[in-house]
Amino acid sequence: MSQMPQPPQLSACPTCAEPPQAGDRYCDQCGADLTVAAALAAEAALAAEAIGDRREAPGGLPDAHGDLPDAYGDLPETYGDPPVPPRVNGAARSTHPDPEPDDYELAAPASGGYGQVVDPRAAAALGAPGPPGAPDGSGMHPGTHASTHTSAASSTGSGTGADPRLPGGEHRPRCAACQEGTIDQDGYCERCGHAQARERDHMESELEGVAAATDRGLRHHRNEDAFSVSTAALPDGTPVTVAVVCDGVSSATRPDDASAAAAHAASQTLRATLPRGAHPQQAMNEAIIAAADAVNSLALDTGAAAPHHEGQRHQNAPACTIVSAIVTSDILTIGWVxxxxxxxxxxxRTAPPARLTEDDSWAAQMVAAGLMSEAEAYADERAHAITGWLGADAYELEPHTASYKPDRPGVVVVCTDGLWNYAESAEQMARAVPPDARSRPLNSAQVLVGHALDGGGHDNVTVAVVPFPAAPGRAGSA
Amino acid sequence: MAHFSTPDAPRFSVEVYQNEYLPEGGREVNAIITVTSAGGGATAGPPIPAPGAYEEDPGAYDGVSGRGGASGRGGASGRGSASPRAAVVIMVDCSGSMDYPPTKMRHARDATAAAIDTVRDGVAFSVVAGTHKAVEIFPGNGRLAIADPLTRAQAKEALRSLSPGGGTAIGTWLLQADLLLGSADAAIRHGILLTDGRNEHEEPERLRAVLDACAGRFTCDARGVGTDWEVEEVTGIAAALLGTADIVADPAGLAADFTRMMETAMGKEVADVSLRLWTPKGAEVAYVKQVAPTVEDLTARRVEAGPRAGDYPTGSWGDESRDYHLCVRVPAAEVGQEMLAARISLVQPPPDGVGSPPSPLAQGLVRAVWTNDLAVSTAMNPQVAHYTGQAELAQAIKQGMNARKSGDTEQATAKLGRAVQLAAASGNEDTAKLLAKVVDVLDVAAGTVRLKAKVAEADEMTLETRSTKTVRVKK
Known part of the structure; x- marks a missing residue:
């Protein structure tokens, strides 16, 4: 259990302030996902560490160091070990120094009463309203936090689903199906059992110069994709746009948590490193490693608790894919696994479109090895078996990165197979993308999701549309 | 990560195997629930001893766990503390028939001595001689003795007084055991019962009533020695009291069997665990069966536990894993909808008997998702398919053996043939071997068999007693 970094850190639900039971995954009271909140808290701590911002509390965060009793006092008495940072097989390759226990001091809230949010950054990152009496959450948003040193223009949007917006304890929501039952911690009606609509079923996000949309699709019962889009400024003041898209591996446990954690971690890392002037390809590599670490750390809470029978020891480790684009005024950098x-x-549209990634998949390997034609390979039922992923049972992490210098304006379409199954070739994709994609990226993302749903919507669909060059809205300054 | 507060107690985990996809209008949801308890004193890392916890809660730390890093807490400490962690009563048949052959009584005596040797220090125990009445052989004061080298030696000495003579009234033995176990205030309460004959000196209804009264108060393993006992009686006792049943055809095998049984009893760490089942409004529970290690239908043993929830008893747990088959019929919903068909949790009663509701030791979710994709909704989960076959196997053996006894050769051949087929297909080799002693197998795959003309009584009874033993899915 000493390998379990996150759960002990939350002594109150970030959404409704209910103190969770040891080991709870969801809040008893409002159903908020505590593991995501805890992971976000840890990520926030990591990001803060990465930019050397351990001591300076942003405005509005009163005495971050004086309130340890609350952070630690509610924990079960076996909590004897200091919190250990995520370090599954990523310890060696992590570029972040391991946070010291007092990193978590930053998380301590101002008014440390029973039932208060322990890590306001987690609450802020969740987009949840701060509890009464807590300091204004917006001042502690991880993105803003990181940007106080770098760029005031940094902003972020995510489709990671870590945004339950559930009402507080006394106003428990009622079932949408039977109108009577209350909703249990797993998102089902306590009376009729019907699954409630989930935040992640359909999400959209638009920032200046980038937009993304995700949809559960027509055949799957939940959305296991996640995205994160953000903008920031490079040291020279020029804009940079980031999009991350992840697809949870359904045959593993908690694929939705895996994709959310990965998208969040990658985005967080890029927002911290790019404004400091990191080389985009290097930053991309680090971001994918950070995403892998975040997914790995999810396996710790399932892995430690459940002894598995021989032979299925690894089948439960959460896993997901990742693809990310960094777009500046002159370069676009792609990374994926x-x-x-x-x-x-x-x-x-008279100029040729292009696919910028090579799948880590059975079909791609068959084609690359010259064993099958592309048509044959993709017609095979094994086509979509992936050969590379983020997750605790991945043999070896090999982030692919590539940079391009397009000679004309256009858009980068970053997507999961839920979309490209219906527009496989670059030409097909170009036909599906509206002509005004660069000026109306959200509309384009919506159109592309619609394209997949019209085609059958067999899988979750997620797409981010990133105009090149970065931030056309601010093109004059670039 | 469920239990920070009790680092030394075993950790339960629940795994659910199911095909959650139902066709349009589909209502029946099947799932195999694997419940595993592991850990106890031997979990990773040294437990963090809470000061004073030992005194306040001897039940959690005391005596019995001699494994792993826990040895420091073992020993005779049970003697000093308020109540022992576990209590065991051994009930030995001393009816007149135990004298035929005379070696039977001697073997029973030796087996009991071996079992006494296996009782760990600090555990409360007693020996009862059973005839048409129950007589305490040791310690004999209406209470239990606390095991240590001295009491074990005294108990073995007392076994000399075990001598055959009298009838058989098993209900009186169980009532005596209940009385003794109730006096000990131990968390784990267990009986071991040995009989060689039919329950001749009391009405079957009387035994049934006693079993009903004792159910939930203690667990009990039952053994039949020789071949003059009734399979249904012995398996009925074990089923009602959540223990194991078996045949020891040769009395010489008793000592080894008793030692194994007592070792298992000593390994139990958590008692009175129930499987709590929540189902949505309008749902019906078709059945809840334990399907591994043996088939045991628990459906009728439901005790209501709040709105739409019921508890099914599972007895006590050591380091072990059991599988349950749950079948629930839920109201149909539209394609694309998802419903929670059942929530399974493992619960223990509150420590003081009443008060706050028990917190689950572990839980799992059984879901229903309606789809119009027939390829996914028609697929049968391999675990569900396997255990459906194992339950049918047990049923086929029972029906086949009953038909055989009543002279219905045709029915017996058909049922036992089906059993042979199922046992082979599922890899249940032990059962296949037992079947081969009762029928000549002509074609395994087709299930073609011929009843053997002459079958040893012991083979017949062994097959009947062990018909409910299952194997897990081949990996």
């Missing part, structure tokens, strides 16, 4: 893809679609 798995079979989620990025496409280049120029504004001038």
């Amino acid at each position: 798995g079979d989620s893809r990025a496409y280049w679609v120029p504004d001038d």
Whole structure:
């Protein structure tokens, strides 16, 4: 249990302030996902560490160091070990120094009463309203936090589902199906059992110069994809746009948690490193490693608790794919693991579009090895078996990165196979992308999701549309 | 990560195997629930001893766990503390028939001595001689003795007084055991019962009533020695009291069997665990069966536990894993909808008997998702398919053996043939071997068999007693 970094850190639900039981995954009271909150808290701590910001509390965060009793006092008495940071097989390759226990001091809230939010950054990151009496959560948003040193223009949006927006304890929601039952911690009606609509079923996000949309699709019962989009400024003041898209591996446990954690961690890392002037390809590599670490640490809470029978020891480790694009005024950098893809679609549709990624998949390997034609390989039922992923049972993490210097404006389409199954080739994708994609990225993302749903919506669909060059809205300054 | 507060107690985990996809209008949801308890004193890392916990809660730390890093807490400390962690009563048949052959009584005596040797220090124990009445052989004061080298030696000495003579009234033995176990205030309460004959000196209804009264108060393993006992009686006792049943055809095998039984009893760490089942409004529980290590239908043993929830008893647990088959019929919903068909949790009663509701030791979710994709909704989960076959196997053996006894050769051949087929297909080799002693197998795959003309009584009874033993899915 000493390998379990996150759960002990939350002594209150970030959404409704109910103190959780040891080991709870969801809040008893409001159903908020505590593991995500805890992971976000840890990530926030890591990000803060990464930019050397351990001591300076942003405005509005009163005495972060004086309130340890609350952070630790509610923990079960076996909590004898100091919190250990995530370090599954990523310890060696992690670029972040392991946070010291007092990193978590930053998390301590101002008014440390019973039932208060322990880590306001987690609450802020969740997009949840701060509890009464707690300091204004917006001042502690991880993104803003990181950007106080770097860029005031940094902003973020995510489709990681870590945004339950559930009402507080006394106003428990009622079942949408029977109108009577209350909702249990797993998202089902306590009376009729019907699953409630989940935040992640359909999500959209638009920032200046980038947009993304995700949908559960028509055949799957939950959305296991996640995305994160953000913008920031490079040291020279020029804008940079980041999009991350992840697809949870359904055959593993908690694929939705895996994709959410990965998208969040990668985005968080890029927002911290790019404004400091990191080389985009290097930053991309670090971001994918951070995402892998975040997914790995999820396996700790399932792995430690449940003894498995021989032979299925590893089958439960959460896993997901990742694809990410960093777009600046002159370069676009792509990174990926798995079979989620990025496409280049120029504004001038007479110019050739291009696929920017090579799948880590059975089909791609067959084609690359010359054993099958592309048509044959993708017709095979094994086509989508992926050969690379983020997760605790991945043999070896090999992030792929590539940089491009397009000679004309266009958009990067970053997507999961839920979309590209219905627009596989670059030409097909270019036909599906509206002509005004660069000026209306959200509309384009919606159109592309619609394209997949019209085609049958067999899988979760997620797409981010990133105009090149970065931030056309601010093109004049670039 | 469920239990920070009790680092030394075994950890339970629940795994659910199911095909959650139902066709349009589909209502029946099947799932195999694997419950595993592991840990106890031997979990990773030294437990963090809470000061004073030992005194306040001897039940959690005391005596019995001699494994792993826990040895420091073992020993004779049970003697000093308020109540022992576990209590065991051995009931030995001393009816007149135990004298035929005379070696039977001698073997029973030796087996009991071996079992006494296996009782760990600090555990409360007693020996009862059973005839048409129950007589305490040791310690004999209406209470239990606390095991240590001296009391074990005294108990073995007392076994000399075990001598055959009298009838058989098993209900009186169990009532005596209940009385003794009740006096000990131990968390784990267990009986071991040995009989060689039919329960001739009391009405079957009387035994049934006693079993009903004792159910939930203690667990009990039952053994039949020789071949003059009634399979249904012995398996009925074990089923009612959540223990194991078996045949020891040769009395010489008793000592080894008793030692094993007592070792298992000593390994129990958590008692009175129930499987709590929540189902949505409008749902019906078709059945709840334990399907591994043996088939045991628990459906009728439901005790209501709040709105839409019921508890099914599972007895006490050591380091072990059991599988349950749950079948629930839920109201149909539209394609694309998802419903929680059942929530399974493992619960213990509150420590003081009443008061706060027990917190689950572990839980799992059984879901229903309606789809119009027939390829996914028609697929049968391999675990569900396997255990459906194992339950049918047990049923086929029972029906086949009953038909055989009543002279219905045709029915017996058909049922036992089906059993042979199922046992082979599922890899249940032990049962296949037992079947081969009762029938000549002509074609395994087709289930073609011929009843053997002459079958040893012991083979017949062994097959009947062990018909409910299952194997797990081949990996």
